[in-house]
Amino acid sequence: MGFFTDTSVCIGCKACEVACKEWNAVPEDGLEFTGMSYDNTQGLGADTWRHVAFIEQSKPIGQNETGVEHGAAPDASGMRWLMASDVCKHCTHAACLDVCPTGSLFRTEFGTVVVQEDICNGCGYCVPACPYGVIDQRKGDGRAWKCTLCYDRIGVGQEPACAKACPTDSIQFGPLDELRERAALRVDQLHDLGVEDARLYGHDPDDGVGGDGAFFLLLDEPEVYGLPPDPVVTTRDLPSMWRHAGVAAAALLGGLAAVFTAHGREGGAR
Ligand code: SF4
Ligand code: SF4
Secondary structure: OEEEEEHHHOOOOOHHHHHHHHHHOOOOOOOOOOOEOOEOOOOOEOOEOOEEEEEEEOOOOOOOOOOOOOOOOOOOOOOEEEEEEEOOOOEOOOHHHHHOOOOOEEEOOOOOEEEOOOOOOOOOOHHHHOOOOOOEEOOOOOOEEOOOOOHHHHOOOOOOHHHHHOOOOOEEEEOHHHHHHHHHHHHHHHHHOOOOOOEEEOOOOOOOOOOEOEEEEEOOOHHHHOOOOOOOOOOOOHHHHHHHHHHHHHHHHHHHHHHHHHHHHHHHHO
16 A cells, blocks of 8 residues: 655645644644745655645646646746655665564554654664655654654554545545556546656666555656655665675684694694
């Protein structure tokens, strides 16, 4: 199960942010004037599990909705907003989970990645391990917090609070295969409407994290939204590193054994 976030229909209302905070009792994180358009939460963190980005571009959005008359852009340099609700990607190969020494982070029966706050010891290993910079330690608490994809809600057959609250269905919840099919059709529809930059992000099970459980339809390059263009699970090289360390340790022990043996022989000869 997962999320498909179609940013082409996001209106930036932030109902998802509010619903997430309310359902999960996530504390407020300070509403500040950031100078980043209407973005007052800046990014994902321990106290922001959904983050609606507002990206201002001097690029007309064009007509991207069937049956809606958008009118001509005043000039070729017309301005547009890209709005996108970001979240934990619930990676198929999740580095946060790989490095957690307590088992606080675990893979649920729905394929999602959840932190159990009563087991988290606040070591913070998961924070640098996440290739998306999602998971974070809460100030004054130290434990790691992030989106649970509303584990409690989906366990009783309800959709996550953000998807339920989204008035435009920008956030859709369901089985990943079904969502991927729907997303591919939506991209084709947008291309037919002349929105050539529409593309999917995180949908490919062959990417560096084995595909995201939360993937997106974007209207520009991932970097424009602050997303890494080619994320790779940061623990990918750990098995080969351990293998090399094992070989090095065996060689060292072999060398030491040879030295001791040689010394023993010399001692006996005297
Ligand atoms: S996005 Fe980061 S925190 Fe979320 S599952 Fe992937 S590695 Fe873990
Ligand atoms: S609730 Fe839906 S439309 Fe509103 S900001 Fe979130 S994703 Fe966008």
